[in-house]
Amino acid sequence: MTAGRGPTAGPTPARGGICAVVLAAGEGRRLRPLTEHLPKALCPVGNVALLDRALDRLRGLGFAGPATVAVNACYLGDQVVRHVGARAWLSVEPGDPLGTSGGLAHLRDWIDGRDVLVGNADAYLSDPALPPGPDIAALLAGWDGRTVRLLGRPAQDPAEPDTFGGHRFAGFSLLPWARVRDLPVEVSELVRTVWRPAEAAGELEVVDYRGTFLDTGTPGDYLAANLHAAGGGSLVHRTATVTGRYERAVIGAGALVRGSVGRVVVWPGGVVEAEERLTDAVRVGRTLTVAAAN
Structure with missing residues (x-):
């Protein structure tokens, strides 16, 4: 496994050979009770739905429309379907969410031999030096089409069990079709079916993300992402x-x-x-107040 900033220039794979998937099917259990009202992917950060932030980032890389971008949905899936509309191919999973790996496998026919740029809808990323899209372009630049690439941020403790080469996953990964085509359509996660096997085979590369990353998985992190989006001040919708x-x-x-x-x-x-x-909280409607201090 290698780790580093990654190339910022050089040949990239042909766009026709890569598609993009935004994973938006999860229940967001750690974010309850907020996610009893909205799926996590639609929770607003800086007055923009997290899912829209992901789709905008992909559009900045040239991925737009149902031919090149797919969104999966399950928990409160009707809300996700209505929100996405015709902007992406929609994969609605039956029953309970299939997880990051199972959800990708459920899209196998749509992926159809292409390599896949996969983003988590709940990932909040912000790089003051680059706009959305170009800020993660190093994932694609100079890729050999064989290795698995993860976007990562240096971990506070490199010995943590969930790290990769001393980095924590930062929301986006790039997967070759060879690693996707045989994934089972069952509840499973990419960390087990793709990332760790690629790491063991010496075929995993971590690309540094130098901006801010938050997974918005808890009320505290969700609040932190909103305050970061506000740039140290406030955002008030018109x-x-x-x-x-x-x-x-x-x-x-x-x-x-x-x-x-x-x-x-x-x-x-x-x-x-x-x-x-109210302090350090999220207010929904007239009465729901969720404490959100870290």
Whole structure:
């Protein structure tokens, strides 16, 4: 296994030989009760759905439309299907979510011999030096078409069991068709079926991501991603009504804030009444408040 920044220039595989998949089928159990209202992929970060951030990043690399981009759905899948519309091929999994590996296997006929750039819908990435798309282009640049590539960030403890060459996975991977074609359509994860076997074979490469990465899997990380998207200040949607005080807040479309909020995300349509003082929390509707301190 090799690890490093990865090439930023040089030949890339022909675009016709690669497709992209955004994994958006999961239940987001660690983010409950927020994900009892929306699938995690549609939870807003900086007033933009996480899934839209992933699709925008792929569009920045030239992947757009149902011929080259697919989205899988399962948990609250009807919401994902309506949200995506005609922007991508939709793979709706029956029953419970199939996991990252099973979900990819369920798309085998659509992938149809192509290599696959796979992104997790819940990954929040931001590089101040590069716009979405170019910020992860090193995953594709100079690729030999054989190795498995992972986007990674240096781990605080390189000895952690979930690391790869001292890096933690940062939301996107590049997989050759040879590693995808025989995946079983069953509940399974790519870390077990593809990444670790490739690592054992010396065919795994980690490409450094120098920006910020958060997996948004917990309320604390979800809040942190929103505050990062706000750039140290606040984001207030133009249709929100705010008569109270706010500091380092993200306030969604149609929200009404009469009270005081600090380090708070108010979801679209959320209400904070005049007598309320919210800190380190996410407000959904009028009454649901999810504590989100790290």
